[in-house]
Amino acid sequence: MALHSLFRLAAALGCLALIGSTILPAQSKDPEGPPAVAPGYTPPDSGGAAAGVYDRLRRLMSEKPKARRRALKALGRADAATLVPLVDAYFFMPNEAREDARQLLENLSGEQLGDRWRDWFLHVGGRDDLAPPAGYVAWKGEVFSRIDPVYRRILAPGTEVRLRLREVQWGGVALDGIPAIDEPDSVDADTARFMRDTDTVFGVRVGGEHRAYPVKVLSWHELLNDTVGGQPITLSFCTLCGSGILYSAVDENGGRLMFGTSGLLYRSNKLMFDRATLSLWTNLTGEAVAGTHAARGSRLTMLPMTLTRWGAWRQRHPDTTVMVPDPAAAQRTGYRYVEGAADQARAGIRFPVWRQSDALERNVRIYALRINGEAKAYPVDKLRAERLVHDTLGKVPIVLVADGGSGAIRAYERGQHRFETPASTPIRQLRAEDGSTWWLGEDGLTPDAGGSLLPRVPGHVAFWFGWYAFHPETTVY
Numbered sequence: 001m002a003l004h005s006l007f008r009l010a011a012a013l014g015c016l017a018l019i020g021s022t023i024l025p026a027q028s029k030d031p032e033g034p035p036a037v038a039p040g041y042t043p044p045d046s047g048g049a050a051a052g053v054y055d056r057l058r059r060l061m062s063e064k065p066k067a068r069r070r071a072l073k074a075l076g077r078a079d080a081a082t083l084v085p086l087v088d089a090y091f092f093m094p095n096e097a098r099e100d101a102r103q104l105l106e107n108l109s110g111e112q113l114g115d116r117w118r119d120w121f122l123h124v125g126g127r128d129d130l131a132p133p134a135g136y137v138a139w140k141g142e143v144f145s146r147i148d149p150v151y152r153r154i155l156a157p158g159t160e161v162r163l164r165l166r167e168v169q170w171g172g173v174a175l176d177g178i179p180a181i182d183e184p185d186s187v188d189a190d191t192a193r194f195m196r197d198t199d200t201v202f203g204v205r206v207g208g209e210h211r212a213y214p215v216k217v218l219s220w221h222e223l224l225n226d227t228v229g230g231q232p233i234t235l236s237f238c239t240l241c242g243s244g245i246l247y248s249a250v251d252e253n254g255g256r257l258m259f260g261t262s263g264l265l266y267r268s269n270k271l272m273f274d275r276a277t278l279s280l281w282t283n284l285t286g287e288a289v290a291g292t293h294a295a296r297g298s299r300l301t302m303l304p305m306t307l308t309r310w311g312a313w314r315q316r317h318p319d320t321t322v323m324v325p326d327p328a329a330a331q332r333t334g335y336r337y338v339e340g341a342a343d344q345a346r347a348g349i350r351f352p353v354w355r356q357s358d359a360l361e362r363n364v365r366i367y368a369l370r371i372n373g374e375a376k377a378y379p380v381d382k383l384r385a386e387r388l389v390h391d392t393l394g395k396v397p398i399v400l401v402a403d404g405g406s407g408a409i410r411a412y413e414r415g416q417h418r419f420e421t422p423a424s425t426p427i428r429q430l431r432a433e434d435g436s437t438w439w440l441g442e443d444g445l446t447p448d449a450g451g452s453l454l455p456r457v458p459g460h461v462a463f464w465f466g467w468y469a470f471h472p473e474t475t476v477y
Contacts, residue, residue, distance in 0.1 A: 399412055
């Protein structure tokens, strides 16, 4: 896609786009004009399967005034359900057609929301009474193909979809526009001169092997495919909603899954795609939501991971390796692998999410847990202040341990035990009321006197708004 076209698309959404070697800065937060059509885009024959209302919407998006006038007249007699695909069309509308389209939106909705696309996107997202006309999946693939032709394959007619497709929006890049990291090199801790003790890392233990992934690198690439302890894993980091999550990258048949960034968002959450089938998956739940794997009901298994400081992780696990940033990738992309650099580049970037809660501030960082279908959010600052929290979630007794020095939060099953709050940091062990001592591990709590460990409960940090958008039934600690 031409670079100037992506600049215009970024302007329409007010988003940060990372394309090739260029960082596209945030533009105006309101639509300022239609994005240019991607090279290779060809509007379908109006006599095809997506006829009727969709044919009229295509004509409304035309640069021919006569075709637009006829379409506008016909759509004026449409029912309210037309609002859903009309909002999609409005994003791509030529400047000279936007005023007429806005009036049509107001007539069909009975609302006066102005000319900002995001306000209309929020409106249709929050209306459960609207069912889009038949053929909406193919329509969504068609309009997104104006950005990248591959979207027409991802959202083809007959594709199984397991989300509210009207809430899927473009995130500022084409497919693989943010390059994933595949099978990176790693080095022993004592040779990692590029790391500072204060650097934040995602620490993992898989198959008995410890490895750290610097957040200063993942903040740019957002997705990693690797093998640790002989097991394939995917680390998906949605920087928009603050959720870095580790998954086992194995499908239901035991085959390996390799993921990339789709360029699409759902409720401001990253949608990944697997490279074998082009199925879409959510970062936050690991669920396949469109395509072949969605038809199978596929869902990734979440693994425990610890967000902590490099110095603390290295001291706790001296055998750890750490991912080595690829200097060639940094030079090619223009990414600065420095702590906080990616956050500064995307500062102020927001995408519309209709489902919101004021129970907590929008971007409060919470530790998110979901056990047996029950979801709960634990404000990170509160956990770090209390250091030790006993709770029961999904009928499972748990204990959360927060280490203020390293920033690490870990959750474990606790059985019938209750533990004393540790007197010092870093927290290496817990003492139970019965006098037994338990060592904190990445897999679980291990009794000092021997016996079965209490297993780790996978959880992750996220922004409150992102967690609530997917789990409105969540409780708050």
